[in-house]
Amino acid sequence: xxxxxxxxxxxxxxxxxxxDELLAxxxxxPEVIPGLVAVSAGSNTSPEGLxxxxxxxxxxxxxxxxxxxxxxxxxAHVRLAEPLVAALAHGVGDVAVFDLESGxx
Numbered sequence: 001x002x003x004x005x006x007x008x009x010x011x012x013x014x015x016x017x018x019x020d021e022l023l024a025x026x027x028x029x030p031e032v033i034p035g036l037v038a039v040s041a042g043s044n045t046s047p048e049g050l051x052x053x054x055x056x057x058x059x060x061x062x063x064x065x066x067x068x069x070x071x072x073x074x075x076a077h078v079r080l081a082e083p084l085v086a087a088l089a090h091g092v093g094d095v096a097v098f099d100l101e102s103g104x105x
Contacts, residue, residue, distance in 0.1 A: 001037075001102050002062040004071075007054035009094035010087065019043075019056055022084045026058055032076045035067025036060060054096060068099065 010019055023041040030036045038061040044051045062068040071077050088094035 002065055002068045003100040003102065004058075004060040004062060004068055005098045005100070006058040006060075007096040007098075008056045008058075008084070008088065009053040009090075010056060011089045014087065018087070022087055023056065023058065025080050026060075029060075029071075029076060029080070033067075033071050033074050035063040036071055037063055053094075065101065 026041055027039050029039055039058060041058045042056065044055045044057070060068075060071075062071065085091050085095065
């Protein structure tokens with residue numbers, strides 16, 4: 001299992017409704033991308049104050065690294081990622097991605 005974590009740093013003045021509009025379609029991707037098991041999205045709720053401006057994120061569960069890799073170039077993902085990245089002040093500079101692999105070793 002691969003856990004794909006995407007942290008996003010939206011501009012401070014971006015309305016919450018616009019952020020929701022950009023993130024919500026990702027929740028439906030498991031319906032169209034094989035191997036994508038689950039998606040959650042939302043805002044940071046940590047009380048630690050260590051977000052470094054990354055106040056929103058997506059967490060995705062993939063069956064395998066091969067499924068994750070196929071997702072990266074899947075047309076449905078690309079179609080959603082392009083406007084999301086364009087809405088960030090510094091494009092991909094406002095995105096952090098971290099993947100964890102779990103399972104039998």
